[in-house]
Amino acid sequence: xxxxxxxxxxxxxxxxxxxxxxxxxxxxxxxxxxxxxxxxxxxxxxxxxxxxxxxxxxxxxxxxxxxxxxxxxxxxxxxxxxxxxxxxxxxxxxxxxxxxxxxxxxxxxxxxxxxxxxxxxxxxxxxxxxxxxxxxxxxxxxxxxxxxxxxxxxxxxxxxxxxxxxxxxxxxxxxxxxxxxxxxxxxxxxxxxxxxxxxxxxxxxxxxxxxxxxxxxxxxxxxxxxxxxxxxxxxxxxxxxxxxxxxxxxxxxxxxxxxxxxxxxxxxxxxxxxxxxxxxxxxxxxxxxxxxxxxxxxxxxxxxxxxxxxxxxxxxxxxxxxxxxxxxxxxxxxxxxxxxxxxxxxxxxxxxxxxxxxxxxxxxxxxxxxxxxxxxxxxxxxxxxxxxxxxxxxxxxxxxx
Amino acid sequence: xxxxxxxxxxxxxxxxxxxxxxxxxxxxxxxxxxxxxxxxxxxxxxxxxxxxxxxxxxxxxxxxxxxxxxxxxxxxxxxxxxxxxxxxxxxxxxxxxxxxxxxxxxxxxxxxxxxxxxxxxxxxxxxxxxxxxxxxxxxxxxxxxxxxxxxxxxxxxxxxxxxxxxxxxxxxxxxxxxxxxxxxxxxxxxxxxxxxxxxxxxxxxxxxxxxxxxxxxxxxxxxxxxxxxxxxxxxxxxxxxxxxxxxxxxxxxxxxxxxxxxxxxxxxxxxx
Ligand SMILES: Cc1ncc(COP(=O)(O)O)c(C=O)c1O
Numbered sequence: 010x011x012x013x014x015x016x017x018x019x020x021x022x023x024x025x026x027x028x029x030x031x032x033x034x035x036x037x038x039x040x041x042x043x044x045x046x047x048x049x050x051x052x053x054x055x056x057x058x059x060x061x062x063x064x065x066x067x068x069x070x071x072x073x074x075x076x077x078x079x080x081x082x083x084x085x086x087x088x089x090x091x092x093x094x095x096x097x098x099x100x101x102x103x104x105x106x107x108x109x110x111x112x113x114x115x116x117x118x119x120x121x122x123x124x125x126x127x128x129x130x131x132x133x134x135x136x137x138x139x140x141x142x143x144x145x146x147x148x149x150x151x152x153x154x155x156x157x158x159x160x161x162x163x164x165x166x167x168x169x170x171x172x173x174x175x176x177x178x179x180x181x182x183x184x185x186x187x188x189x190x191x192x193x194x195x196x197x198x199x200x201x202x203x204x205x206x207x208x209x210x211x212x213x214x215x216x217x218x219x220x221x222x223x224x225x226x227x228x229x230x231x232x233x234x235x236x237x238x239x240x241x242x243x244x245x246x247x248x249x250x251x252x253x254x255x256x257x258x259x260x261x262x263x264x265x266x267x268x269x270x271x272x273x274x275x276x277x278x279x280x281x282x283x284x285x286x287x288x289x290x291x292x293x294x295x296x297x298x299x300x301x302x303x304x305x306x307x308x309x310x311x312x313x314x315x316x317x318x319x320x321x322x323x324x325x326x327x328x329x330x331x332x333x334x335x336x337x338x339x340x341x342x343x344x345x346x347x348x349x350x351x352x353x354x355x356x357x358x359x360x361x362x363x364x365x366x367x368x369x370x371x372x373x374x375x376x377x378x379x380x381x382x383x384x385x386x387x388x389x390x391x392x393x394x395x396x397x398x399x400x401x402x403x404x405x406x407x408x409x410x
Numbered sequence: 411x412x413x414x415x416x417x418x419x420x421x422x423x424x425x426x427x428x429x430x431x432x433x434x435x436x437x438x439x440x441x442x443x444x445x446x447x448x449x450x451x452x453x454x455x456x457x458x459x460x461x462x463x464x465x466x467x468x469x470x471x472x473x474x475x476x477x478x479x480x481x482x483x484x485x486x487x488x489x490x491x492x493x494x495x496x497x498x499x500x501x502x503x504x505x506x507x508x509x510x511x512x513x514x515x516x517x518x519x520x521x522x523x524x525x526x527x528x529x530x531x532x533x534x535x536x537x538x539x540x541x542x543x544x545x546x547x548x549x550x551x552x553x554x555x556x557x558x559x560x561x562x563x564x565x566x567x568x569x570x571x572x573x574x575x576x577x578x579x580x581x582x583x584x585x586x587x588x589x590x591x592x593x594x595x596x597x598x599x600x601x602x603x604x605x606x607x608x609x610x611x612x613x614x615x616x617x618x619x620x621x622x623x624x625x626x627x628x629x630x631x632x633x634x635x636x637x638x639x640x641x642x643x644x645x646x647x648x649x650x651x652x653x654x655x656x657x658x659x660x661x662x663x664x665x666x667x668x669x670x671x672x673x674x675x676x677x678x679x680x681x682x
Contacts, residue, residue, distance in 0.1 A: 022545060022546075027549075030546050030549070031543060031545065031546060032514055032541045032542060032543075032546060033470075033541060033543065034470065034471040034540055034541060034563065034565070034587070035543055035562075035563035035564060035565050035567075035568060035587065036471075036563075036565035036566075036567050036587055036590060036591075037567075038543055038545075038565075038567070038568065038572070039565075039567035039568065039569060039572075040567065178474070178477060178481075179467065179468070179481075184468065188468055188470060191470055192470065192473070192591070192592045195470075195471070195590065195591055195592060196590050196591035196592070196595075197590075198567065198590075292519075293518075294515050294518065294519060295513075295514045295515040295518055295541070296468065296515060297468075297470075298470075298541075300549070303515070305515070305519060307519075308489050308490070308516060308519070308520075309466075309515045309516035309517075309518065309519025309520060310466065310467040310484060310516070311467040311468050311515075
């Protein structure tokens with residue numbers, strides 16, 4: 010593991026090592042620069058921070074608890090397991106941390122219209138929610154395939170007043186929804202803010218989304234300090250675009266003793282073509298405005314990824330994860346559809362928490378990790394979301410009557 | 411076949427009172443077999459310059475028309491090697507410039523050195539990359555392609571200072587995005603858009619400026635032609651190809667009409 014005592018990424022151009030940056034049509038240079046300058050100007054001001062804290066407390070339901078997973082801990086008899094309960098955030102996932110932060114910025118910038126892409130529908134729901142609360146017009150792009158597998162979230166977005174635009178191009182999932190959102194933004198950037206849903210895209214998005222999600226790690230650190238007086242030995246989080254993972258990792262990056270593990274979706278297995286393990290199986294590429302690891306064929310065409318969870322079904326990954334992977338500060342592993350589904354059932358029945366299918370990938374890794382740990386050690390898992398949205402898929406796949 | 415310097419080529423046309431008509435084709439669309447015939451036909455019908463689009467799975471700057479043609483070309487099995495081969499063949503049979511247009515990822519994945527070799531060998535006269543901005547140019551240095559062979563982009567959102575910054579360097583040409591958004595939007599150019607184009611054109615000192623994106627027919631060209639050194643038409647052509655499967659004639663007559671709008675009629679009905 011390398012020492013990170015002075016970690017200060019991204020650089021001025023938005024690079025994390027060689028990753029990140031801005032690979033965009035010139036048309037977007039101005040709106041991205043405007044956003045970056047505005048964000049840098051207000052992000053650390055006491056007014057903005059207290060406003061953010063106010064809405065997190067009153068609306069999101071922060072701080073979220075750090076729950077001791079007592080039964081699971083007893084079952085393995087090794088490290089103590091804690092869950093950081095982002096599933097208890099309003100709307101049911103960590104996505105709202107970012108949505109609130111960005112909408113406050115958009116309002117201050119005078120934008121009247123919000124667009125977003127969504128995979129699992131959690132980000133779309135979070136954005137539709139904050140748009141309803143703050144009275145902004147909301148359009149969400151969603152792949153046709155995801156609209157089918159995440160029906161409850163589609164209903165929620167519509168009820169909240171958002172217009173949900175089905176995307177029929179390409180693989181009809183998250184990557185294509187992101188393409189369409191970017192295309193919309195290119196056309197309407199003057200009055201529209203694009204709330205990207207993960208720590209991906211051109212600079213400043215990966216930095217800004219990380220900053221807004223870092224509340225997860227900051228709270229975790231404080232809470233664990235209060236409960237145990239210690240730092241965790243391990244932190245686990247699932248990685249789609251990587252926002253919940255970077256949110257919990259970032260405040261610990263310079264704490265060298267903390268081992269951090271990101272779990273990607275192995276789909277039907279990383280030895281097959283049907284997976285979404287970008288860091289595990291992908292290679293250096295340029296996609297959605299950033300340089301990052303990418304799942305692509307030998308011609309540099311982006312391959313349709315596969316995961317049972319719509320939120321992990323993305324061929325890229327946040328550029329900061331690519332960097333953390335290369336410098337080996339974070340270890341990236343993967344869990345298959347089957348392992349994730351099994352973990353949904355286990356955690357539901359042992360801990361009384363139904364996790365999102367995305368989160369279940371991180372939980373699945375406990376089965377491999379816990380036997381290797383020692384008693385007295387501490388493992389924190391980012392419980393990024395709840396599984397209500399996935400019930401149809403879960404019941405169908407697990408054949409529960 | 412020696413390389414054509416695009417700036418000099420455009421300059422030469424302009425000095426004869428002509429504006430340049432550049433036509434974009436998705437390489438290997440509608441099919442691989444007849445593509446060279448199509449490309450040569452396009453040049454014979456009046457195009458002054460040809461852009462060969464390397465198909466990419468996620469063409470961010472393009473609208474549905476070019477995206478669909480790109481998807482089809484990928485299905486047809488078109489690769490960068492095919493694009494080089496097309497270019498080699500076309501260059502053998504024309505005196506006009508042929509440029510390659512590609513998103514960065516396919517080039518990047520192909521490898522800088524290997525790309526440079528193929529690019530040089532195929533006789534291409536320039537390279538257009540819609541998702542690289544001058545600020546990220548250092549990441550492209552390893553490709554060893556000079557800025558005089560690359561196009562720079564500017565858009566209605568580009569500030570005057572940035573326009574100056576972009577114009578400081580000599581590029582093959584400045585690709586001005588005439589309409590905010592992706593390629594192939596329907597609807598004619600508005601007066602406001604034309605004014606923006608004119609403003610940009612008056613500021614550009616070191617480069618030739620071609621206007622593209624959303625040119626929907628001869629009428630748009632008539633409005634734009636006095637505010638640029640040439641125009642780029644893509645989606646309109648691809649749409650015509652899609653509408654008339656197996657027939658290239660409609661595309662050829664369209665190009666003749668575009669050329670006419672760009673050039674001939676100006677002599678008759680416009681003040682000097
Ligand atoms: C509950 C939950 N966890 C994780 C993710 C994956 O996104 P990220 O990697 O950005 O956290 C999603 C995405 O929709 C999600 O809904």
